[in-house]
Amino acid sequence: MASLWRAATGQTEKPNDYDGVEFWLNPERTGWLTKQGEYIKTWRRRWFVLKQGKLFWFKDSTVTRGSSPRGVIPVASCLTVKGAEDVLNKQYAFELSTRSDTMYFIADSEKEKEDWINSIGRSIVQHSRSVTDSEVVDYDSNK
Template sequence: MAASPWRPGRLFWFKDAAVTRGSVPRGIIPVSSCLTVKGAEDVLNRQFAFELSTPAETMYFIADAEKEKEEWINSIGRSIVQHSRSVTDAEVVDYDSRPQPPPQPQPKKSEASEPSE
């Protein structure tokens, strides 16, 4: 049995608007690889265009209306932020669990030089 591509943290896109469990995606983008999502009407000179950038490429999509474009941008943007927070939280836990170096000895008060007047 083949592994299903349907897992959280992935963005799928299809040629057809009528998507079923048997539909084959044209592409799959892991949210973890997404850097930015923003409007791109000026880049493509097309209404309702938006772009999704990863380290490897920038992909362009066209929504059917301004509201739909904004919904896509907001939804993908929230997913990017949620993923980056979970990565950051994991990194903080990793940093906190590292052994800390022993404290450095501090000079005794008698060894410290007195300020001159």
């Protein structure tokens, strides 16, 4: 996942302030997912928090101001989020892809998988850098 962060931001280190996102307060979505490690390809269960265009993960579900995320993915750099059961041959699997990397996750149920795909998909659209406010054309303003 670190390579995804580097690829998405051009940074070699993960930030320790997480752009001021208060991940412990009123997240958009939280829950357990199983994710594959970046270097050692084992599957580990992690607590995920989606907030303000960032997907954080932690070792346990007790997330406080003092918690330190194990990793973070800026979803604005992601291109797609979709089911991946056929790719991994695992039930409730989905993938999150950037131009250079693809990460895989496994939810606990079909509903959880769909909820995560929908939430992350919405966040990608909301935080995407492909369309900024200045580039949005209001076709109704000339009427």
